Amino acid sequence: MPPIPDRTGLAAGLDHVGVVGPDLDALAATFAAFGFRLTPQAAHAGGRTGNRCAMLRSGGYLELMAVLPGGHSATLERFLAHHAGAHTLALETPDAAATVARLRGAGVAVSDPIATERRAEAADPASPLLRFEIVMPPDRPEGRLLLVQHRNRSDLWETRFLDHPNGAIALEEVVVLTEGPAALAAAWSVLAGRPVVPDPAGGFALALPTGRVRMMHSVAALCGGQPVPPAPCIAAVTLRTADRNGAVKRVLDEAGIGWEAIEDTVVTAAGGLILRFRG
Template identity: 35%
Template structure:
């Protein structure tokens, strides 16, 4: 089959990060991922009314997002499903991204600016962002939005790239849908990258990461494939973590399920 047409494809379509929504369970989630050997950035407090921890790589990263115990509650986080549910694309210019989506017929909200305090080398600074969020209901599997980093030097810091478990990157995200071809078309238009048909569904390349859209009974982000330098450190930690389900598939592959957070990871050793 031919790729789904998306009109003009901007150069550099790439994944920025993937979001795991833990709602009011941030302390529990942060402790879980730290026990698995991920290095978490210090807790961030967004001006929109959400909190987060990041698990950084030199490329795309993982984000735990949740809600503070008191104060404003970010509505799009509060109304989003628990677990894996956020696909965030990188934007060099939020205004240009919004214009592109409008031209492609992809519903989206105008850019929104927000920030969070960051302490770097003892100095208090503000990490600032502008995001363009796709229209509610357009992607039933979860939230999809584009993020322009106004202060990337406060997010990508080499000291945060080193993880005790060897976490090195995001290889793939699987999206299940009762209508995978239609879902692939909408995602392709939003991402600005073609969707290629294969034997099991559709594939969209976002830099080094693949988004796979496959048939499913309901729309959801069902699986995240992560890369590690090797699996031994992660396996040792996973086997000691209550509730974690570790299954070795071979020398360089395994699955890790965290039922408490409705998460399933495919883990692979490689560069």
């Protein structure tokens, strides 16, 4: 018997974090040096913007984005005017239409799902056509939260891109720095359809079936001496590794990249985003 479709419209988990930089090649080179195996360049918005992604075997991914040469994006340029780093947080939904209905029932002004598609590889017209349904609530100063339904998920999570030299296998947490964690928690709880709870480190946590979002007025306890982007912002991600952080320590040391240990977590920073690797 096939599984019963989920028509609740609730967020099912962390989908991805979008990291914006001024130059896609340079941003990709940075993340490759930190031990990520990236997908080939793909194009958005009629070729005006592009991305490369670090797909994670057990769930979630990092999307690196930039305006391509000769292109223009008012959105990415607005993001970069604040800082280079993470600006979008996407949660996965199994049913975008149900999500819209749920949000409208909760009084959120939201448009119909946006159907979008792109080739997995811009240079290969025979590469898989990736299809998405995107629900886009109004932006907040902390960042853009999207709810995404994947129409052909397996074509995005291609096996050949899932093994990373740094051992990363899953996106476990997203850490948001905000002066108003209670207000943000209330707003994003409605968008996700999931409850929030107090975070032991201060602020609030939005617990999802896979992963969580932590909304805090200070991230020093989690990020140590790493450079924190200007608030409000998506400050950090926590990535689970397969080997108690052995591989990521080796990759960073061999590349001469600085890192610090906070309990069982390796903490460093790349492209304006603090990376927390947890074994």
